[in-house]
Amino acid sequence: MEQAEKVTDHVSHIVFPAFSLDRGDGCEIHENAYWDLQTYLGLRERLAANEGARSFIHESSRDRTPLGHAHRIRDLSIQQIREMYRQAVRQLINELAETKEFYRAGIVAIDITEADPFTGDRTGHEDEIIGTKEKNDEYAHQWATVQLVGNAVPLVLDDRPVRKGESRIEIVEDLLDSAQDLVYVDNVLMDREFDSQHILEMISQRGLSYVVPKRIQTSEKAQAKRLLQRGQD
Incomplete structure (x- = not known):
């Protein structure tokens, strides 16, 4: 967990651009805040979205973060998510291949x-x-x-x-x-x-x-x- 912030900060620059919630312009909360919260939840065991979102408010350096009840990604199909995931993995591999x-x-x-x-x-x-x-x-x-x-x-x-x-x-x-x-x-x-x-x-x-x-x-x-x-x- 001591390395989590360092690692996720670096990976976010590679991975987050591959994902999109297609929320349109003019949203007050930046889309990356949703992916930041998802990453935060994923690195901790048995942490539900509502409870995790409250903790994330204090641990995040962002001015505004999403609430737990608004976090669930309901409108994306499994095929859309898989395609975005594959694109993110492709970008990760391109970065890894140089090491x-x-x-x-x-x-x-x-x-x-x-x-x-x-x-x-x-x-x-x-x-x-x-x-x-x-x-x-x-x-x-x-x-x-x-x-x-x-x-x-x-x-x-x-x-x-x-x-x-x-x-x-x-x-x-x-x-x-x-x-x-x-x-x-x-x-x-x-x-x-x-x-x-x-x-x-x-x-x-x-x-x-x-x-x-x-x-x-x-x-x-x-x-x-x-x-x-x-x-x-």
């Missing part, structure tokens, strides 16, 4: 993560707030990401929501298209939920290599459970 810390190692990792369980009303959002990976009655947003890993500076190149009914191959193709448009890709790392012949063939057809663990079969899970009950690792 010795950045190596175009060509290794990316694709993964799906889920948010905390959703406890509100899902009406109208059933395709977006889907079940969790565990077999239970909980619901959560799920996000698929593609990240530059290996010897390179770790950087999330793109992310996208996982919707009900989408196949894993659709998700992987979409994220690989983004990644290959931004950086040189040679190798793809994924966990075993992506162990599908269709996905692996698609990656091979792109001329890429991959590392994907094989799925654990039901019989193997049962054996592992029996060993655990006997106190064996």
